[in-house]
Amino acid sequence: MTTDFSATKRMFDLPAGMTYLDGNSLGPLPRAVADRVAHAVTQEWGHMLITGWNKAGWMDLPRRVGDRIARLIGAEAGSVIMGDTLSIKVYQALASAVEMNPERRVILSDTGNFPSDLYMADGLCRTLGRGYTLRTVAPEEVMEAIDETVAVTLITEVDYRTGRRHDMAAITERAHAKGALTIWDLAHSAGALPVDLAGCKADFAVGCTYKYLNSGPGGPAFIYVAPRHADLVRPALSGWLGHEAPFAFDLDYRPGRGIERMRVGTPPILQLAALDAALDVWDHVAMADLRATSLALTDRFIAGVEAACPDLVLATPRDHDRRGSQVSFRHPEGYAIMQALIAEGVVGDFRAPDIIRFGFTPLFIDAGDVDRAVAVLARIMAERLWDRPEFKARAKVT
Amino acid sequence: MTTDFSATKRMFDLPAGMTYLDGNSLGPLPRAVADRVAHAVTQEWGHMLITGWNKAGWMDLPRRVGDRIARLIGAEAGSVIMGDTLSIKVYQALASAVEMNPERRVILSDTGNFPSDLYMADGLCRTLGRGYTLRTVAPEEVMEAIDETVAVTLITEVDYRTGRRHDMAAITERAHAKGALTIWDLAHSAGALPVDLAGCKADFAVGCTYKYLNSGPGGPAFIYVAPRHADLVRPALSGWLGHEAPFAFDLDYRPGRGIERMRVGTPPILQLAALDAALDVWDHVAMADLRATSLALTDRFIAGVEAACPDLVLATPRDHDRRGSQVSFRHPEGYAIMQALIAEGVVGDFRAPDIIRFGFTPLFIDAGDVDRAVAVLARIMAERLWDRPEFKARAKVT
The missing domain is CATH 3.90.1150.10 (Aspartate Aminotransferase, domain 1)
Known part of the structure; x- marks a missing residue:
């Protein structure tokens, strides 16, 4: 093409x-967005009402749209799901990652990261207690700072101010060599440049859709979990739509299969409809x-x-x-x-x-x-x- | 009227x-919703682009809509803000409440609660560690179960299956007498019946808007923090839009004033526009x-x-x-x-x-x-x- x-x-x-x-x-x-959103409002919500969750495919939309984004970020099919905001997805990925690396207490990030990522990491450390710490170094010191104390790196690939890009493959390789997991924030990457999550063996990735993916103000975020981890992570934000059987209404949480467990609450269907239409542009790119x-x-x-x-x-x-x-x-x-x-x-x-x-x-x-x-x-x-x-x-x- | x-x-x-x-x-x-959403898409996003955050009032929308809901649930003006999903808001309220009651380790709920509330509480307890526990009793045993070990009660006022309603005033009074805080889930209350959060001296409340408030599939949730607590809570989900000065891009989090600190990420403007239009009906009720x-x-x-x-x-x-x-x-x-x-x-x-x-x-x-x-x-x-x-x-x- x-x-x-x-x-x-x-x-x-x-x-x-x-x-x-x-x-x-x-x-x-x-x-294409205006008509698609109008259709979701009038024809789907207005006419189908509650049956829209099945008939209009609302329940599957976070997964289906996630697959469309997966293609743009080098992710495996079925490894990306939509929902919440980027800040929430950062928290969710971090909480999962530290639990997978239980002997370590350090989250490593850099001063070029978008502040909300640092704030969310800080809030999680406070909730975790037990010596969990966010360690923040200068961007050029990230490689060196990845050592055997680091549970997970939380790095935004492209700096929101300068546009400086980290080397995702090298940092991921170094992290793995030192026994750390990686979370990549793709806010300024998804739709901006080719990303190869699978090729880099990234563990988690998160991103927003209202920048280069043109989903509109407050469009939903995405989260990627490497397929090798997806059935192992235990979500801290254990919402009902991430349950194995949400409509069984069990009193106990059992995580859903694979990436499905990273769902939390009811997905924002109107914003997802806007995003779905916005992604049509990418079919030609x-x-x-x-x-x-x-x-x-x-x-x-x-x-x-x-x-x-x-x-x-x-x-x-x-x-x-x-x-x-x-x-x-x-x-x-x-x-x-x-x-x-x-x-x-x-x-x-x-x-x-x-x-x-x-x-x-x-x-x-x-x-x-x-x-x-x-x-x-x-x-x-x-x-x-x-x-x-x-x-x-x-x-x-x- | x-x-x-x-x-x-x-x-x-x-x-x-x-x-x-x-x-x-x-x-x-x-x-009224279809036109309002179309306006947000075409006239606001389409024409104003990034300036919509100021010119179209997007940045203030979560607070302005929150005030419209406050009136329906007996909450003080400036005590309610919109965003995220109900499950996320449950987590946020719980994490704040347990931190305000640091000597206690029990979250009390009941088996009639909506399962997602229980799942989120369970996930939070796991993240907190240190002996935090979700204690779940039968709905009719809630009053008796509130004792000096309980940090916070997490109770849904109206049971999603049976429609049974808890006595918010009595439970809140009992909780306070025992030194516990209260979180009320108003999913089946907001817009369904008169609620008097201020009169009951509730501490926190959360709710969704796509039921009796008619905001459409995946409409945003709300959170209430009693004004006496609002400048004391330290948000665990410390996102940038809850920062005192989000656009200063400080590396350190400082919570915003009052209810503003319960914001997390970028608000879903299209869903909020739908909700705002849906709330017009209530001006006549x-x-x-x-x-x-x-x-x-x-x-x-x-x-x-x-x-x-x-x-x-x-x-x-x-x-x-x-x-x-x-x-x-x-x-x-x-x-x-x-x-x-x-x-x-x-x-x-x-x-x-x-x-x-x-x-x-x-x-x-x-x-x-x-x-x-x-x-x-x-x-x-x-x-x-x-x-x-x-x-x-x-x-x-x-």
């Missing part, structure tokens, strides 16, 4: 005049093409900005193997620069203290969009258009 | 020819009217069925104070009887081993619906219409 990205671009409903480089925060609306085009776009953006904006300092690694699908620059006035960009219709985002961040999704971003973004940014920097009071007043959510 | 239930009935989109007595499992579609009408409907149904169907044994308490808004009968062939009813357009549901269950929601069920359901059930029993092979083959989900 050769991917036609002009065709995928037409599958999105993008606002006129906007260059949207924030798909790494919230992906845009795929055209070869991941190798996506990566090649993403790298071409990010190279083009880096070259353009560096040529025109000497005050912006590249925060993203230049090496292709060491970055995801975003480009970030540092500048002390980053917040105001991003506000000025947004006012001109070039939408990226800002991450404290000084990072402006641009996501490049070949599905709906092309070279023309890159050139426009470069030109607008160059003008803002050359004419100091960011130096206005209205761009410096910080909004509550950026 | 005097409630006009013929007006609320017109606010629902009910399938023609169906008498839907399963709103206690999945509420029907309120007419006085809870006292709802209760009076619900009791009249359930009395009418009990009297009609008992007169016509001597083989069905009432499982629901007759005493008004001791029941919710559903009526259940027992029969060894309950499953087949319910299938026969559904085939005739009278939709209730079956709960193993022998319970047929009927929910009565005055919002869209009136005396004519009750009479029709009685007549159909009477004919099925009199003519043994349930005794056919097609009604006895069990589906996967009932």
Whole structure:
């Protein structure tokens, strides 16, 4: 398959005049979603009511959608299931992993991880007590820090601020050599670049779907458990839909088969319907093409900005193997620069203290969009258009 | 306000020819929902993209919707927030409560509780270790079982099978007298009958919204924390949106103010939009009217069925104070009887081993619906219409 990205671009409903480089925060609306969600509301919920759980396939949706995502992250069929939020899935994976490695007390992560992962790990350690600790090192020290005390590593492959990418295969190999398990957070990987969970022998992975997978605000998360572990993990979040027979209403919990046990409560059917429709776009995409085009776009953006904006300092690694699908620059006035960009219709985002961040999704971003973004940014920097009071007043959510 | 239930009935989109007595499992579609969800998809997500978090008020939606539910359950403004599933909220409330009562090791629940609550409590005890135990007694033994060893009670007010209702005020008073905290599961209470969390001095409450609140399949759950506790609880599920300053991206967790700290991850905006629209119906409802009408409907149904169907044994308490808004009968062939009813357009549901269950929601069920359901059930029993092979083959989900 050769991917036609002009065709995928037409599958999105993008606002006129906007260059949207924030798909790494919230992906845009795929055209197929509105009808699919309306169908779920009116034809399924409205007409089928309670029978929708069977007749409309709602009960199987978390598994069926999980299989569609599995293909994009190099996971085995039947190894991924949808539900909850990424933070909950982090907790669930961590709680399972530490129980599988009962002699050890350390969860290892890095300071480049998304803070919620660290918060959830910290909360779990407090609940576990008994000396469980979150050890956080600098990203470049992760390999060295994996030793015989580590029960599990909790690493986000692609850094949400800089776009720096960890070496999943090497870290996983090192972890296994030291007797540790691995949890990979794919928030900025799934749909951004090829991932090979099975090939890397990853143990667990988690991710969200509202970024590069375009499921919409608050779309459900996913969890991957390697098939070799799936019948061994004992879920800490032992909800009824992860039970072997939920509708037997037994008083005692018995985990379901394989990945099914990672279900917790009732799945969010409307959000799953949106995600299911959003995933149709991927039927037309070869991941190798996506990566090649993403790298071409990010190279083009880096070259353009560096040529025109000497005050912006590249925060993203230049090496292709060491970055995801975003480009970030540092500048002390980053917040105001991003506000000025947004006012001109070039939408990226800002991450404290000084990072402006641009996501490049070949599905709906092309070279023309890159050139426009470069030109607008160059003008803002050359004419100091960011130096206005209205761009410096910080909004509550950026 | 005097409630006009013929007006609320017109606010629902009910399938023609169906008498839907399963709103206690999945509420029907309120007419306002489809447009509101379509607006959230197309106008908010589609046009505002990332700025929807501020411009469309997505970030505040869990709190704003929580306040609308607070009014229905006798909770103080600012004490309820939406998110996750009921099972997750049970875990979150339990983990907070046991930490507030650190000298004690017992979670007390009863065998009439919904199994997922018990499973989640069991999972939490395993994660906590250190002697934490779930003690489960018969529903009628709860009062007696609350002693000085109990850290927290986890009680569902209305039994999902029988409709039996616990005495929230008495149990809460007894728990406090013995130094225990209380968590009330309102799955079959919120929107079913008046609840007075503040008046009962409840400590925590949790509930789902897809039953009597009609939010649709997989609608988000809610959690209540009494204002006297809200700035003291330390969340175990310490997600970034419960942080004091989520967008500071600090490496260390600091809980947000009050109920805000019970947020975890990114809220499900499409499901929240559906719920928000569904709650409009309640602007026209006085809870006292709802209760009076619900009791009249359930009395009418009990009297009609008992007169016509001597083989069905009432499982629901007759005493008004001791029941919710559903009526259940027992029969060894309950499953087949319910299938026969559904085939005739009278939709209730079956709960193993022998319970047929009927929910009565005055919002869209009136005396004519009750009479029709009685007549159909009477004919099925009199003519043994349930005794056919097609009604006895069990589906996967009932």
